[in-house]
Amino acid sequence: MKTKHHLAAFGLAALPLAVQAQDPTGESADAVALNPLVVTATLAPRTADESLSSVTVLDEATLRRQDPTSVTDLLRGQPGVDVNDRGSFGKASSIYLRGTGSESTVLMIDGIRLRSATAGGAAWHYLDPRMFQRAEIVRGPRGSLYGADAVGGVVQLFTHEAQEGGPHPRISAGGGSFDTQRYSAGLSGSSGGTRYSFAGSRFTTDGTPLRRDGEDKGYDNTSTLARLAHTFDGGGEVGMLALRARGGNAFVDGESDFVQQVAGIYGELPVTERWTSRLTLSEARDELDTFNTDFPSLIETRTQTARWQNTLSFGMHELIAGVEHSEDKVSGTTDFAVSSRDNSAVFTQGLLDFSPFAVQAGLRYDDNEAYGDEVTGSLALGYDLDDAHTLRASYGTAFRAPTFNDLYWPNSGNPELNPETSETIEVGVRGQYRQWFWDLAAYRTELDDMIAWAPTPSGLWAPQNIAEARIRGVELSSGVELGEWTLATALTWTDPENRSGADAGNRIQRRASQSARFDVDRELGDWSLGGSWILQGDRYDDAANQDRIGGFGLVNLRAGWEFAPLWSARLTLENALDKEYETARDYPNAGRAAFVSVHFGQ
Numbered sequence: 161m162k163t164k165h166h167l168a169a170f171g172l173a174a175l176p177l178a179v180q181a182q183d184p185t186g187e188s189a190d191a192v193a194l195n196p197l198v199v200t201a202t203l204a205p206r207t208a209d210e211s212l213s214s215v216t217v218l219d220e221a222t223l224r225r226q227d228p229t230s231v232t233d234l235l236r237g238q239p240g241v242d243v244n245d246r247g248s249f250g251k252a253s254s255i256y257l258r259g260t261g262s263e264s265t266v267l268m269i270d271g272i273r274l275r276s277a278t279a280g281g282a283a284w285h286y287l288d289p290r291m292f293q294r295a296e297i298v299r300g301p302r303g304s305l306y307g308a309d310a311v312g313g314v315v316q317l318f319t320h321e322a323q324e325g326g327p328h329p330r331i332s333a334g335g336g337s338f339d340t341q342r343y344s345a346g347l348s349g350s351s352g353g354t355r356y357s358f359a360g361s362r363f364t365t366d367g368t369p370l371r372r373d374g375e376d377k378g379y380d381n382t383s384t385l386a387r388l389a390h391t392f393d394g395g396g397e398v399g400m401l402a403l404r405a406r407g408g409n410a411f412v413d414g415e416s417d418f419v420q421q422v423a424g425i426y427g428e429l430p431v432t433e434r435w436t437s438r439l440t441l442s443e444a445r446d447e448l449d450t451f452n453t454d455f456p457s458l459i460e461t462r463t464q465t466a467r468w469q470n471t472l473s474f475g476m477h478e479l480i481a482g483v484e485h486s487e488d489k490v491s492g493t494t495d496f497a498v499s500s501r502d503n504s505a506v507f508t509q510g511l512l513d514f515s516p517f518a519v520q521a522g523l524r525y526d527d528n529e530a531y532g533d534e535v536t537g538s539l540a541l542g543y544d545l546d547d548a549h550t551l552r553a554s555y556g557t558a559f560r561a562p563t564f565n566d567l568y569w570p571n572s573g574n575p576e577l578n579p580e581t582s583e584t585i586e587v588g589v590r591g592q593y594r595q596w597f598w599d600l601a602a603y604r605t606e607l608d609d610m611i612a613w614a615p616t617p618s619g620l621w622a623p624q625n626i627a628e629a630r631i632r633g634v635e636l637s638s639g640v641e642l643g644e645w646t647l648a649t650a651l652t653w654t655d656p657e658n659r660s661g662a663d664a665g666n667r668i669q670r671r672a673s674q675s676a677r678f679d680v681d682r683e684l685g686d687w688s689l690g691g692s693w694i695l696q697g698d699r700y701d702d703a704a705n706q707d708r709i710g711g712f713g714l715v716n717l718r719a720g721w722e723f724a725p726l727w728s729a730r731l732t733l734e735n736a737l738d739k740e741y742e743t744a745r746d747y748p749n750a751g752r753a754a755f756v757s758v759h760f761g762q
Contacts, residue, residue: 193219194597194639200268200296200316202520203305203480204471204511209592212520212540212552214240214299214601214635216650223289225681225690225718227730227757229340229363231287231295235315237677237694239599239635239650240299244670244743245285247370248750249338250379250409253285257312258299258605259631259656259671264311264560264580266302270319270401272422272442273306277461277488280309280563283446286405286420288361288383290332290344292317299635300603301584303536303558304522307484307505311558311582311607319385319403322348322355323762334730334757338376338750340365342757346385353391360384363407368750370412381407395430414452421445434474440467458492476513482506488564496568497575501530516544530567531579534559545589553587566611566623574622582607596640605631612660627660629668644683646690651676658703666705670744672697674711681718688720701745712741728759 197205201213208215216238228234232253236243244262245253254262263280266273275282295317302310326349335341346359364380382405389399405420424442431437447460469482484505490496509522520540527533540554560580567573588601610627633654640647652675656668667673674697681690694714701707717733731754738752 193221193641194595195592198296198298200314201298201302202511203469203509204478206511208597208599209550209590210518210542211298212518212542212550212554214586214588214599214603216297216299216637218295218297220293221646223292223294225688225720226679226692226716227718227732227755228289229342229734229755231284231289231292231317233734234289234295235284235297237650237675237692237696238297239637240313240633240652240654241297242654242672242675242696245749246744246747247368247377247411249340249365249367250285250381250407251370251377251411251747252283254281255284255315256671257297257315258603258633259654259668260312260582260605260607261560263563264309264558266306266310266314268306268314268316269403269422270317270424271440272401272424272444273463273465274420274422274444274446275309275461275463276446276448276459276563277463278459278490278494278564280560280565283418283420283448286381286407286418287317288344288363288381288405290342290361291319291359291383291385291403291405293320294318299601300554300586301536301538301556301558301582301605303534304507304524304538304556305509307503307507307524307526307536308528308534308559308561308579311560311580311605319387319401320346320348320357320359322350322357322387322389324350326350328762330759330761332757332759334755336755337753338366338368340753340755342755346761353393355387355389355391357387358385367410368748370747372746372748374412377410377412379407379409381405397428398426400425413454414450414456416448416450418449419445419447435470435472437468437470440469441465442467457494459494460491462489462491463487464489476515478511479508480511481508490564495570496564497570497573498530498564498568501528501564503528518542528561530575531562531577534579534581548591548593550590550592551587552589554585556584556586558582558584560611562611562623572620572622574624577611577623578609578625580607580610580625595642596638598636598638600634600636602634603632607631610660627658629656629658629660631656631668646679646681648679649677663703663705666703667700669700669703669705672699672711672743686722688718690718692716696743699743707745709742709745712739713737714739714741726760726762729756730759731756 195207196217201211232243240258242256257265267282299313330346332344341364344361348357361383366376367378386402391397402423422444426440428438442465444463449458465486467484472479486503489500505526507524512519522538536557538556542552562577584605586603590599607629609625611623612627636651638649656671658666676695678693697711715736719731722728734753
């Protein structure tokens with residue numbers, strides 16, 4: 161459809177550890193920003209309109225302008241995204257995509273999945289946004305591509321690319337409210353066929369109270385990144401990635417130390433002109449050491465994965481097929497009955513272009529020694545109404561795997577649990593123009609065998625497959641690049657309904673039904689000014705819908721000044737109107753906060 165397949169070689173070199181920033185089509189920067197290449201939706205490079213998906217890309221310019229203190233601040237209010245946090249600055253946060261739970265949202269970092277195999281969800285709050293160059297948010301089931309837990313969708317964060325030539329240094333330093341300090345430095349470049357990128361960051365803050373009138377609870381985070389890649393004359397490529405975040409966090413009853421880490425190596429070989437093969441070996445680590453409480457604990461998850469992916473091109477069509485094997489290992493102070501589990505999978509996807517029609521079909525088989533086998537599939541159909549408008553419709557299945565806590569927690573785990581399963585249908589239409597775009601999508605998801613804690617005949621509470629839910633939603637997003645103006649809008653309506661037991665008909669707890677986000681930025685010579693207005697409706701803190709938490713509106717302001725070549729200063733004012741708000745009962749978020757920083761480098 162329109163521009164696709166001459167980008168294939170570009171995409172194969174990018175996956176899964178890189179996404180190039182340059183535009184191979186020769187289009188203007190504005191057009192690329194409004195219709196960017198995405199890889200998360202299909203495992204192959206497609207522009208946003210060609211992906212046949214509901215996708216949002218937050219590019220390098222967006223991250224630079226907003227300069228958020230957390231990844232969750234960057235995602236809050238984006239289409240289909242609901243953030244639930246228990247305090248500010250490193251405190252526990254969950255990302256709900258399209259009304260599904262945190263365990264049903266997959267986090268990828270440069271193609272490597274990061275999560276806790278015990279708790280299920282990812283520790284979003286421990287990731288420093290300055291370590292990343294861009295983000296892709298793909299909404300809707302992706303079980304046929306990523307296996308377990310991709311029910312609501314996938315968020316992929318991409319680290320900084322190597323720059324041409326060099327070495328190119330970049331340094332930043334700043335601070336602000338709550339005695340916050342932020343430092344970062346990086347070095348990147350290329351020589352011959354070798355590309356490199358190194359970076360480090362440090363974030364410390366006294367924090368804010370986790371309870372009203374309580375004491376401040378601090379947080380610190382030290383992150384490091386290393387990326388290397390070499391391309392040989394014959395087109396083969398090898399590379400490696402290592403990202404590590406380590407720090408400490410204070411909460412009401414004690415403190416904790418954490419580690420979040422991903423590491424991987426890959427090799428890619430163009431076997432023939434039509435066939436490219438790639439092998440990736442990776443490990444992800446999630447560690448939390450809690451102390452100074454009545455129940456000190458250490459829990460560590462390690463996931464090791466081997467993935468062999470092959471891409472074959474047939475004119476305007478592509479076939480992707482591969483195998484994947486992973487092993488989850490848990491260790492620490494909790495005595496799980498089982499401390500490891502293997503998962504083997506085979507997957508295939510066809511990307512077919514019969515312009516103006518397009519078909520995308522995927523199928524995946526997972527065999528897990530803990531909970532058995534699952535088959536997931538997807539089918540998406542697209543039709544170009546004209547050069548600017550694309551109509552799409554899709555159907556997909558997915559499943560959420562029971563965690564080690566669900567299966568084996570001492571005295572309450574249920575090893576007989578089955579995975580939660582889902583079916584989703586979606587229709588959408590996108591208008592893509594040179595200086596602006598709009599995208600409208602409506603969907604319906606049915607979830608069965610949801611895992612919920614309930615009393616057993618013996619009187620103990622344990623996780624069981626008893627719950628059902630139906631989630632409906634509509635999302636509208638738009639973006640404009642007009643001269644010196646950059647504007648973005650996101651409107652979301654979600655109806656996440658519980659359909660089980662006494663709570664049938666109620667909204668699923670801690671989900672907002674409505675949200676909106678408006679971003680406006682203006683370049684004024686060496687200066688830039690901007691702001692974000694984020695609105696979220698009410699939510700209930702309990703399944704019975706008796707404990708209502710009110711909605712809120714946030715105003716964030718920002719300014720930038722390029723005062724010398726390669727030098728700039730930035731000022732952000734978060735929650736400028738000092739709004740008191742919370743997304744979980746009795747966990748207030750920070751009030752007004754100002755931050756200033758100075759930056760050197762590109």
